[in-house]
Amino acid sequence: xxxxxxxxxxxxxxxxxxxxxxxxxxxxxxxxxxxxxxxxxxxxxxxxxxxxxxxxxxxxxxxxxxxxxxxxxxxxxxxxxxxxxxxxxxxxxxxxxxxxxxxxxxxxxxxxxxxxxxxxxxxxxxxxxxxxxxxxxxxxxxxxxxxxxxxxxxxxxxxxxxxxxxxxxxxxxxxxxxxxxxxxxxxxxxxxxxxxxxxxxxxxxxxxxxxxxxxxxxxxxxxxxxxxxxxxxxxxxxxxxxxxxxxxxxxxxxxxxxxxxxxxxxxxxxxxxxxxxxxxxxxxxxxxxx
Amino acid sequence: xxxxxxxxxxxxxxxxxxxxxxxxxxxxxxxxxxxxxxxxxxxxxxxxxxxxxxxxxxxxxxxxxxxxxxxxxxxxxxxxxxxxxxxxxxxxxxxxxxxxxxxxxxxxxxxxxxxxxxxxxxxxxxxxxxxxxxxxxxxxxxxxxxxxxxxxxxxxxxxxxxxxxxxxxxxxxxxxxxxxxxxxxxxxxxxxxxxxxxxxxxxxxxxxxxxxxxxxxxxxxxxxxxxxxxxxxxxxxxxxxxxxxxxxxxxxxxxxxxxxxxxxxxxxxxxxxxxxxxxxxxxxxxxxxxxxxxxxxxxxxxxxxxxxxxxxx
Numbered sequence: 001x002x003x004x005x006x007x008x009x010x011x012x013x014x015x016x017x018x019x020x021x022x023x024x025x026x027x028x029x030x031x032x033x034x035x036x037x038x039x040x041x042x043x044x045x046x047x048x049x050x051x052x053x054x055x056x057x058x059x060x061x062x063x064x065x066x067x068x069x070x071x072x073x074x075x076x077x078x079x080x081x082x083x084x085x086x087x088x089x090x091x092x093x094x095x096x097x098x099x100x101x102x103x104x105x106x107x108x109x110x111x112x113x114x115x116x117x118x119x120x121x122x123x124x125x126x127x128x129x130x131x132x133x134x135x136x137x138x139x140x141x142x143x144x145x146x147x148x149x150x151x152x153x154x155x156x157x158x159x160x161x162x163x164x165x166x167x168x169x170x171x172x173x174x175x176x177x178x179x180x181x182x183x184x185x186x187x188x189x190x191x192x193x194x195x196x197x198x199x200x201x202x203x204x205x206x207x208x209x210x211x212x213x214x215x216x217x218x219x220x221x222x223x224x225x226x227x228x229x230x231x232x233x234x235x236x237x238x239x240x241x242x243x244x245x246x247x248x249x250x251x252x253x254x255x256x257x258x259x260x261x262x263x264x265x266x267x268x269x270x271x272x273x274x275x276x277x278x279x280x281x282x283x284x285x286x287x288x289x290x
Numbered sequence: 291x292x293x294x295x296x297x298x299x300x301x302x303x304x305x306x307x308x309x310x311x312x313x314x315x316x317x318x319x320x321x322x323x324x325x326x327x328x329x330x331x332x333x334x335x336x337x338x339x340x341x342x343x344x345x346x347x348x349x350x351x352x353x354x355x356x357x358x359x360x361x362x363x364x365x366x367x368x369x370x371x372x373x374x375x376x377x378x379x380x381x382x383x384x385x386x387x388x389x390x391x392x393x394x395x396x397x398x399x400x401x402x403x404x405x406x407x408x409x410x411x412x413x414x415x416x417x418x419x420x421x422x423x424x425x426x427x428x429x430x431x432x433x434x435x436x437x438x439x440x441x442x443x444x445x446x447x448x449x450x451x452x453x454x455x456x457x458x459x460x461x462x463x464x465x466x467x468x469x470x471x472x473x474x475x476x477x478x479x480x481x482x483x484x485x486x487x488x489x490x491x492x493x494x495x496x497x498x499x500x501x502x503x504x505x506x507x508x509x510x511x512x513x514x515x516x517x518x519x520x521x522x523x524x525x526x527x528x529x530x531x532x533x534x535x536x537x538x539x540x541x542x543x544x545x546x547x548x549x550x551x552x553x554x555x556x557x558x559x560x561x562x563x564x565x566x567x568x569x570x571x572x573x574x575x576x577x578x579x580x581x582x583x584x585x586x587x588x589x590x591x592x593x594x595x596x597x598x599x600x601x602x603x
Contacts, residue, residue, distance in 0.1 A: 035396040082581060093342055094584045096399045097541060100344075101580030104534055108573040219530065223407055226400045261415040268404040272389050275401065 002134035007256045008249060009135045013210065015248020016148035020203035021221055022228035022240040023152060024196025030235025031172045031192045032084055037099040039200055039225060040218025041106035042079075046072050046201025047213035048114060051121050061123060065205060072201025073194045080193035085186075103218065110215035118212035121205075140209045147206055151199060152241055159237070164191060172235060220264065227267040231274055301459050308448040320451045320519055322559040323458040324512050329539040329551035330465050331508025336537075337546035338469060339501035340481030345386060345402040346536045348409035349379045349506040351528030353513025355413065358426040358523035368431045368444075372514045379510020380503045382409075387502030391495060406530050413525035425524030428517045450519045457515050461508055462552070468504060469548060477501050481546070531573060538580045544592025553591055 025039050049071045053064035083099050128139035159165035170178040171188050179185050204213070204221075211217070228247050232239030247267055255263040307319050332346045353375035360366045360374060386405045390398055413420045420426065431444035431453070444453060468474050476497045479487035488494050517523045535558070543554025558579075562572045587593060 029396070035399065037399075082585075093396075093399075094588055096342065096396060097537070097584045098581045100534060100537075101577045101584065104531070104573055104577030104580065106577075108571075108577060112570065112574070220407075223400075223403060227404075230397070230400065265408055265411055268408050271401070271404055275389055275392055275397070 003256075005133065005135050007252045009132075009137055011249035011252030012245060013137070013141050013144050013248070014207075014252065015245040016145040017203045017207045017210075018224050018228050018247055019148050019241050019244030020151065020206075021200045021225040022232070022244050023155065023237055024199040025222075025225045026229045026232070026235055026237060026240045027168075027192055028196045029229065031168055032189055034083060034095045035099065036079070036083065036196070037096065037222060038079060038083070038102040038106060038218075039196065040220070040222030041103050041110075042072055042075055042197040042200035042218075043204035043207075043221045044110065044213065044215060044218040045075060045106065046204030047121075047208040047217070048110065048119070048204075049201070050205030050208055051119050051213060054121060054123065055119075061125070065202070068201050068205045069198050072197045075201070076194035076197025077190060079197065080190050084189045084193065103222070107215050107218060114215060116214065118214040119208070120212050121208040123209065125209075144206045144210075147202070151202065152237070155195070155199075155237065168192060224267060227271050230271050297462070301455065304455055305452065308451060313447060316447050316451050318560060318563040320447075320454050321563065322555055323451075323454045324516050324519075325536065325539055325559050326458050326552055326555035327461045327512040328509050328536045329543070329555050330461055331505045331512070332536050332540050333545060333551045334465065334468065334477070334508070335501040335505035337540060337550070338474060338481060339477035339498060341390065341498055341501060342399045343386075343402045343502075343505065344399060344530065344533045344537065345406040345409075346505070346509050347528045347530065347532035348406045349382060349509035350513040350516070350532065351409060351413060351523070351525070352379045352382050352506075353510035353515075354517035354520075354523040354528070355420060355426070355513075356510070357514045357517040358421075358428050359419070361429055362426055368434055368515075368518065372511065375510045375514025376507045377510075379513065380507040383503040383506025384499060386506070387499040390502065391498055403530065406533055410525060410529055413528065420525070421523075423525060425522055428521050428523060430521065431518050444518075454515060454519065457511060461511065465508070466548065473497070473500060534580070535576055538576050538583075541588075542579060542583050542590050544590030547590070547592040550590050550592045557591075 021039065021043055024042070025036060028034055028036050028039075046068050050064050050068045053059045053067045054061060059067070079099075079102065082102055083095055123140060125138065125140040125143070130137050130139050130142040157165075159169055167178065167183040167188055168191065170181065170183055171185065175185070178188075224247065228240055228244045231247065232241075232243030247270070250266060250270070251263050254266045304319075304323075308316055311319060328346055328350055331349075332343065335341050335343050356375040356378045357368075357371040360371050366374075386402065390401050393401055414423055416422075431450075433443045442449070444450060469477075476487070476492050477500075479490075479492050480494050480497050484494055487497075513528075520527070539554035539558045540551045541554075542558060543552065544550030558576075562569070562575060565572060565575075583590060589596075
């Protein structure tokens with residue numbers, strides 16, 4: 001039982017990072033209708049930026065975090081220029097191909113510039129233990145779910161109560177009417193991409209203390225995030241949050257009880273089953289999935 | 291008739307390549323023809339039937355491992371392994387096709403990527419069966435014959451090249467026949483307007499499944515033969531990057547055109563392989579090219595050709 005709780009806690013930590021990546025992905029899809037295959041690269045570059053700032057330059061963690069946020073926001077801005085600005089009014093499958101191309105470019109640029117050796121973020125926080133009953137986590141890991149809750153909560157408030165949030169939601173519901181009501185569509189697109197990139201970049205930074213960061217890490221992360229988005233229903237932030245935690249926990253349990261080799265496969269099997277049984281996602285509304 | 295003559299002339303010309311090319315040039319040409327078969331196959335499902343797939347390298351791998359595993363465990367030769375690779379890859383095409391029927395566009399792309407990843411992870415992790423990260427060594431084709439009549443010895447680089455050329459020629463003819471058959475027209479109908487196709491009596495389910503199976507079978511054939519050429523089957527030759535190269539070939543050439551993937555295969559294999567010391571920028575080059583092509587020239591090179599023709603007319 002104690003071990004079970006420990007696996008559960010590990011699952012929640014990893015799941016929290018999935019939530020952060022998937023929320024951005026689902027926002028970009030829900031609002032702009034773009035499937036961003038380069039989203040995992042925001043995570044990867046966020047991780048490397050964080051390690052660079054905290055370890056190489058030796059900046060305090062909170063300053064590094066702010067640095068990662070700024071860097072990810074810049075990445076999001078640039079990605080919007082390439083993926084949305086240019087390809088917008090053409091065939092929707094084009095954005096799949098061009099974001100896939102962007103992912104390949106960023107991965108290989110990282111391989112050339114940073115090199116293939118994996119890196120890990122080491123901080124003093126990893127020495128501070130947190131014990132909740134039988135569960136033991138280093139403080140550094142325990143902070144990940146906390147950060148996730150703070151960020152997703154802030155996003156929820158932003159979407160619900162601010163002018164920016166309302167225009168984002170308006171775009172998601174009815175882009176034409178939103179435009180007619182005077183919403184600056186191009187600005188909304190930039191805000192969406194920047195938000196998504198910041199969430200993914202922060203997730204990459206936070207997780208760089210748990211898993212090694214290497215240039216190809218984004219591949220797996222973006223697939224996990226897509227799994228989460230499909231399970232949670234495309235465009236649904238709450239769905240992504242619930243499904244992300246679920247995927248993290250299921251993976252942790254699978255690797256504990258069934259074998260580590262199955263860890264990365266189990267999510268894809270869930271996707272296939274969910275697509276066959278509930279094509280709109282477990283938490284999604286009924287929508288034409290095209 | 292004119293097409294047939296041109297095609298025969300092109301094959302005859304390519305068959306002479308070993309006379310002029312050295313070892314490296316010939317390996318590049320063999321790779322070009324392998325990529326050609328893969329891209330022509332991908333074009334059937336993605337270009338003609340409009341069902342995006344990022345899983346071509348997975349079927350390529352399934353073909354290669356069929357050869358490798360059957361040679362290892364059953365000791366069978368090329369004339370059993372090649373059809374087996376085609377059939378098994380085709381069956382896996384069906385496995386991917388069934389869930390893929392439920393989804394379109396973005397979701398389809400994700401499902402095919404998930405399939406690609408599952409195949410890759412299985413190849414890496416099922417060590418007892420697939421040899422894990424090291425893969426499996428494959429014996430050469432060696433002395434063999436067609437129906438016991440025409441005997442030949444496949445050992446040199448030249449003979450592997452000719453064998454690949456033969457496969458590419460057959461693949462092009464089969465693809466031509468498929469595209470110009472009733473089935474091919476049904477693929478195009480489904481791509482252009484699925485609802486309309488259904489309304490006029492096209493069985494869209496079997497149409498889409500057949501496109502997935504055909505596309506996978508082409509990749510299976512390329513894989514089964516390539517395992518012999520490379521003398522090994524290892525998982526890192528069948529990653530999503532290979533899928534993206536095949537995709538780039540099809541898109542740069544022109545998706546949904548017959549010549550597009552063929553032209554693309556020559557350009558996108560020969561140029562990167564002749565980069566020499568810059569070859570570490572190869573994948574970067576593919577990525578940039580993919581973005582630029584889809585942004586500024588979504589119809590690929592064949593679109594340029596068509597534009598030039600209409601302007602002249």
